[in-house]
Amino acid sequence: MEQLDIYCSHCGASNHKEEVHCFACGHTLADADAPADTTAPEILLQQRYRLLNKIGEGGFSIVYRAEDIQTRQVVAVKAVSLRGLSAQEKIEATDAFNREVTILTKLTHRNLPRLYRHFSDAECWYMVMDYIEGETLEKYLERHQQMPFRLEEVLDIGTILCDVLDYLHSNQPPIIFRDLKPANIMVTSAGYIYVIDFGIARQFKQGKPKDTIPFGSPGYAAPEQYGKAQTTPRSDIYSLGAILHQLMTGSDPSQSPFAFAPLPNLHQQAVAKLDTLLQRMVALDSQRRPDSMVEVQESLQEISRLHYHQQGLSSQYYRPTLSRTFQTAAYAQPLPSTPTPNNAGVATFVQQQQQQQQTFYAASPFAQSTTPPPSNRYQLYSILCSLIGIFMPPFLCLASTQILFILQRHIPITLFIYALLLAPSVLGIVFGHKGRDFARRTGTSADTATVGLTLGYLFTAIYLVFALCFFSTTILFMPHILGF
Numbered sequence: 296m297e298q299l300d301i302y303c304s305h306c307g308a309s310n311h312k313e314e315v316h317c318f319a320c321g322h323t324l325a326d327a328d329a330p331a332d333t334t335a336p337e338i339l340l341q342q343r344y345r346l347l348n349k350i351g352e353g354g355f356s357i358v359y360r361a362e363d364i365q366t367r368q369v370v371a372v373k374a375v376s377l378r379g380l381s382a383q384e385k386i387e388a389t390d391a392f393n394r395e396v397t398i399l400t401k402l403t404h405r406n407l408p409r410l411y412r413h414f415s416d417a418e419c420w421y422m423v424m425d426y427i428e429g430e431t432l433e434k435y436l437e438r439h440q441q442m443p444f445r446l447e448e449v450l451d452i453g454t455i456l457c458d459v460l461d462y463l464h465s466n467q468p469p470i471i472f473r474d475l476k477p478a479n480i481m482v483t484s485a486g487y488i489y490v491i492d493f494g495i496a497r498q499f500k501q502g503k504p505k506d507t508i509p510f511g512s513p514g515y516a517a518p519e520q521y522g523k524a525q526t527t528p529r530s531d532i533y534s535l536g537a538i539l540h541q542l543m544t545g546s547d548p549s550q551s552p553f554a555f556a557p558l559p560n561l562h563q564q565a566v567a568k569l570d571t572l573l574q575r576m577v578a579l580d581s582q583r584r585p586d587s588m589v590e591v592q593e594s595l596q597e598i599s600r601l602h603y604h605q606q607g608l609s610s611q612y613y614r615p616t617l618s619r620t621f622q623t624a625a626y627a628q629p630l631p632s633t634p635t636p637n638n639a640g641v642a643t644f645v646q647q648q649q650q651q652q653q654t655f656y657a658a659s660p661f662a663q664s665t666t667p668p669p670s671n672r673y674q675l676y677s678i679l680c681s682l683i684g685i686f687m688p689p690f691l692c693l694a695s696t697q698i699l700f701i702l703q704r705h706i707p708i709t710l711f712i713y714a715l716l717l718a719p720s721v722l723g724i725v726f727g728h729k730g731r732d733f734a735r736r737t738g739t740s741a742d743t744a745t746v747g748l749t750l751g752y753l754f755t756a757i758y759l760v761f762a763l764c765f766f767s768t769t770i771l772f773m774p775h776i777l778g779f
C-alpha cells in the first residue's frame with residue numbers, strides 16, 4: 296500500500312496518514328479523520344506532486360493539499376486556472392500569480408510559507424509551497440465570536456505580525472503586503488502563525504504618486520488604498536491596527552470601515568496604552584500613524600511587560616508565548632532534499648533558506664532568552680500540599696476514635712476538623728492550577744505542577760471516600776452519636 300506521511304503541527308514528527316494522534320507527542324493530527332475530498336482530481340503534477348484534497352479557494356485559485364512523492368512531504372499546491380475567465384480577469388490572475396511568485400521567491404521568514412517550485416501546464420499555473428496545517432484567522436474568529444483572545448495573546452500575535460511585516464518592509468525595495476486581514480493569516484492548532492497570499496503585495500517605489508491597482512479588503516485597507524495616494528509601510532500598519540482591534544473587541548471592521556470604538560476595560564493601564572497605540576495605527580492620516588513596524592513592535596512589547604508586571608510576573612521573564620513556539624515549528628517541518636533535474640536550483644534555495652532561518656532564529660527578538668527560568672513557587676506549594684494530603688486519609692482512620700469522641704460532643708468542630716484534613720489536597724489542586732498557568736505564561740516546565748495537581752485530585756477523592764465511609768458507618772452503627 297502507498298505510504299504517505301502527515302506531519303504533526305505540534306512537534307513536526309512524521310506520522311503515517313492513518314494515525315489519529317501523533318506517535319511522538321500525542322497531539323491530535325488535524326486532518327486524520329477529515330473525509331477525503333472526492334471533488335479533488337487524482338492528478339500527479341510534474342510526475343511529482345499528487346493532489347490529495349482541496350483545502351482552500353481564492354478569487355482565481357484553488358489550493359490543494361498534495362504529496363511530494365519524492366520527499367514524502369505534504370505540500371500545498373496553489374493552482375491558478377485561466378479557463379473561463381474574461382480578458383480582464385486573465386490579466387488580473389496572471390498579475391497576481393506573477394507577483395506572488397516573484398515576491399515569495401525572494402522571501403525567507405519563519406512566519407511565511409516557503410515557495411519550493413512554480414510551473415505551468417496547458418491548463419493552469421502552479422505554486423508548490425509549505426503546507427500549513429491549520430485554519431485562517433478569519434475562520435477561527437467565526438468559530439469563537441465572543442472575545443476570542445486574551446490581551447496577552449493579542450499582544451503576542453501583534454508582535455509576531457510586526458516581525459514578519461517589518462521583514463517585508465526592510466526588503467530593498469520594501470514590500471508592502473497591502474492585504475493584511477484575518478483571511479490571509481493562518482493559525483495552526485499549536486498556535487503558529489503564517490501570513491499567506493502575496494497576490495496584491497507590491498514593491499514600494501519612491502515618488503510614485505498613486506498605486507496602479509488600488510485595492511485591498513474593506514475594513515482592513517487603509518484609506519490611501521482606495522486610490523488617493525500611494526501605499527506605504529504605513530498602510531500595513533493600518534491593517535494590523537484594524538486586526539488587533541478586532542481581536543480585542545470581536546467587532547468586524549468590514550462592517551463599519553474606518554470607525555474603531557475605544558477598547559473595553561480602559562481602566563486597565565495596559566489596555567489603555569494598547570488603545571492609544573491602536574488609535575494611532577488606524578489614523579486616517581497616514582502621517583499620524585507610527586513610523587514603522589519596529590516602533591509598533593516595541594510599543595506592543597512595552598505593553599506586554601506592563602501587563603505581565605500587573606499580573607504579578609516579573610517583566611524580565613516576559614517572552615511572547617506564540618512566537619517562542621514558532622521557532623520550533625519552523626524547523627520541525629522536514630524540507631525537500633532531493634533535487635530533480637528541472638529544479639536544480641531548489642536544493643540550493645532550500646539550503647539558503649535553512650541557513651537564513653538559523654540566522655533569523657539567532658537574531659530574533661524572540662530567541663530563547665539566556666535569563667534563568669523564573670522560579671515557579673506555586674509548583675512547590677502544590678507538591679508540598681499534595682504530599683501532606685497523602686497522609687490525611689490514613690490519619691482519618693487512625694484518629695477515628697478521637698474524632699468520634701469529639702463528634703459526640705461538638706458536631707461543628709468535627710466538621711471543621713474534616714475540612715482541615717481535606718485542606719492540603721485542595722490547596723495542592725489550587726496551587727497546581729496556578730503553577731501550570733504560571734508555567735504557561737513564562738514558558739517554563741509545568742511538570743511539577745501537574746504532579747502536584749494530580750496527587751491533589753487523587754487524594755481529595757480518596758479522602759472524600761474515606762470520610763463518606765466513616766460517616767455512613769457512624770450513622771449506620773452509632774446513630775445516637777449524631778443525635779438520630
Ligand SMILES: Nc1ncnc2c1ncn2[C@@H]1O[C@H](COP(=O)(O)OP(=O)(O)OP(=O)(O)O)[C@@H](O)[C@H]1O
Nearest residue numbers: 351352353354355356358371408425426427492494
Ligand atoms: N500554504 C498553505 N497551506 C495550507 N492552506 C493554504 C495555504 N495557502 C492557502 N491556503 C488555503 O487556501 C485558501 C486560499 O488561499 P489564498 O488566499 O492564497 O488564495 P487566493 O486565490 O490568493 O485568495 P484571494 O482571492 O483571497 O486573494 C486560504 O484561505 C487557505 O485556507
